[in-house]
Amino acid sequence: MKINLTSVMVDDQMKALKFYTEVLGFIKKTDVPLGKFHWLTVVSPELPEGVELVLEPMAFPPSQVYQKALFEAGIPAASFAVDDIQQDYKRMKALGVDFKSEPQSIGPVTIVVLNDTCGNLIQLAQKSEHF
Incomplete structure (x- = not known):
C-alpha cells in the first residue's frame, strides 16, 4: 500500500x-x-x-470550520520535505512569502511555517544528515 x-x-x-x-x-x-x-x-x-x-x-462547509481552526491554532495543514531549507526560505522570503518565524532546528529536523495565502499554514522540513 x-x-x-x-x-x-x-x-x-x-x-x-x-x-x-x-x-x-x-x-x-x-x-x-x-x-x-x-x-x-x-x-x-x-x-x-x-x-x-x-x-x-x-x-463543504465543515471544511471551512476545520481549516480556520487549524490556522488559528497555528497548526500546519501539510508538511513538505525540502533539501535546503535556508535556501528555500531566502528564495521565498524574497518573493514576499509570509513566514511565521525563521527556520528552527527541532532535534533531527529544521522546520519553518509559512502562510500559503489560501487559508493554510504549511510547514517545510529538512531532515538532518544523521536522521
Missing part, C-alpha cells in the same frame, strides 16, 4: 495553483473542470509520477 493522493483545502483554486507552482515549485499534474470547481492536483517536479496534492475547494 502507498499514498497516492492527499489534499489541502484552499479558498481559491486558481490562486492556490499559482502559489503552489510559482512559489513552492510544484508542477500542475491534473486540471479537470467540474462545474464551478476543478479536480486540480500538483506534484513535485522531482517525482512527477509520485504523490499528488489535491488543491481541494472548500465547498
